[in-house]
Every structure is written in structure tokens, then in C-alpha cells.
Amino acid sequence: xAAATGSTEAFAELVRLHQARIRAYIGRFLRGNxxxxxxxxxxxxxxxxxxxxxxxxxxxxxxxxxxxxxxVLDHLREKARQAGTKPxxxxxxxxxxxxxxxxxxxxxEQERRFLALETCVESxxxxxxxxxxxxxxxxxxxxxxxxxxxxxxxxxxVTLFRIRRFLRACVERRLAHxxxxx
Numbered sequence: 001x002a003a004a005t006g007s008t009e010a011f012a013e014l015v016r017l018h019q020a021r022i023r024a025y026i027g028r029f030l031r032g033n034x035x036x037x038x039x040x041x042x043x044x045x046x047x048x049x050x051x052x053x054x055x056x057x058x059x060x061x062x063x064x065x066x067x068x069x070x071x072v073l074d075h076l077r078e079k080a081r082q083a084g085t086k087p088x089x090x091x092x093x094x095x096x097x098x099x100x101x102x103x104x105x106x107x108x109e110q111e112r113r114f115l116a117l118e119t120c121v122e123s124x125x126x127x128x129x130x131x132x133x134x135x136x137x138x139x140x141x142x143x144x145x146x147x148x149x150x151x152x153x154x155x156x157x158v159t160l161f162r163i164r165r166f167l168r169a170c171v172e173r174r175l176a177h178x179x180x181x182x
Contacts, residue, residue, distance in 0.1 A: 011051070015044050018061060022068050029072050039075060043068045059115070113171060120170035128163050135160055 023040045030036060046067050121129065131149075134140045135156075140148075142156040149156070 011048055014047075014060070018064055019044075021061065022064055025065055025068050026072055030075065035075075039068065039071045042071050046071070061115070113175065116171045116174040117167060119174065120167050123170065124163065124166075128159070131156065131159060132163055 019040065022043055023036055026036045026039050026043075030039070043064065047064055050067075121132065124132065131145060134145050134148075135142070141153075142160065143153045145151075146153045146156045151159075
């Protein structure tokens with residue numbers, strides 16, 4: 001990896017390739033574009049300083065995500081230290097986020113599976129990805145989704161079944177061929 005030898009151009013290319021994913025990952029846990037941008041920048045600064053520590057058989061993206069995870073945890077812990085000025089609900093929320101992040105330490109095989117799933121989800125058409133997001137992220141019922149799309153509830157359930165079947169086959173195919181993303 002040319003970036004490991006100190007090439008700023010090579011590292012700039014790595015930032016360009018991974019910046020959106022790192023920002024999206026941080027944005028899962030924290031709100032506010034400025035905060036997400038700041039922590040993403042801190043992630044890349046830490047990565048640049050630690051390029052010599054990269055394990056070459058591990059995907060670079062996994063290493064970056066680990067750094068981003070620690071940056072978010074550090075931020076949440078700092079917020080908890082300043083707890084005297086916060087409402088109780090905000091404290092509980094921050095604590096829950098920190099626990100969720102700390103529990104996300106995955107074994108390498110689980111992480112490979114997760115990254116393969118993420119890549120497979122990205123390959124879905126926009127309408128199927130939207131349906132998946134509505135059902136699993138927004139926690140909308142099949143009936144609610146159907147109403148918004150002009151479909152009946154059973155059509156939504158069948159489509160979700162087909163999406164899950166596609167994703168399962170896609171993940172297994174990627175793992176069998178060693179195609180987990182770097």
C-alpha cells in the first residue's frame with residue numbers, strides 16, 4: 001500500500017474511496033453534519049498516523065471502521081463526563097448508544113459476513129432498498145409500506161421475502177468466492 005510509505009497522494013485517494021462510508025457509519029450513531037465531519041476527519045488523521053499498524057491481510061475498511069467506532073465511543077464518553085448539564089433522557093440515550101457500539105465488536109468472520117451483506121444491499125434497486133429500509137430501519141409494517149406504495153400487504157410481504165432470499169444467496173456467494181469487500 002503506497003499510503004503506508006507516506007505518500008499523501010495515495011492516502012488522499014484512500015480518503016476519497018472511504019470517506020462516504022465512514023461518514024455514514026458515524027452518522028448511524030451521532031447527529032449533526034459538523035460533528036460527523038469532525039469525527040470522520042479525526043478518524044482519517046488517526047489512520048494516517050497509524051498506517052504502519054495496518055494488518056495487511058485485514059481489509060483496510062475494517063480497520064478504518066474500527067478507528068471510527070473508537071472516535072464515536074470517545075465522543076460519547078466525553079459527553080457523559082459533562083453529564084451535569086444534560087437532561088436525563090439525553091444521558092440515557094448517550095449511554096445506550098455507547099453500549100450498542102461497544103457490543104458491536106465482531107469476530108473477523110462476522111465482520112466479513114456483515115460487509116458482504118452491506119455490499120449486497122447496495123446492489124439492490126432503489127425501490128427494493130427503500131422497502132427494506134422502511135421495514136427494518138423505520139420499523140414500518142407491511143400494511144403501512146403497501147399503503148404508501150399502492151400495494152397490498154401480501155405483495156409487500158412476498159417482495160420482502162424475495163429480497164431476503166436474494167440477500168442470503170448474495171452473501172453466501174460473496175463469502176464462498178472470497179469477495180468480501182476491502
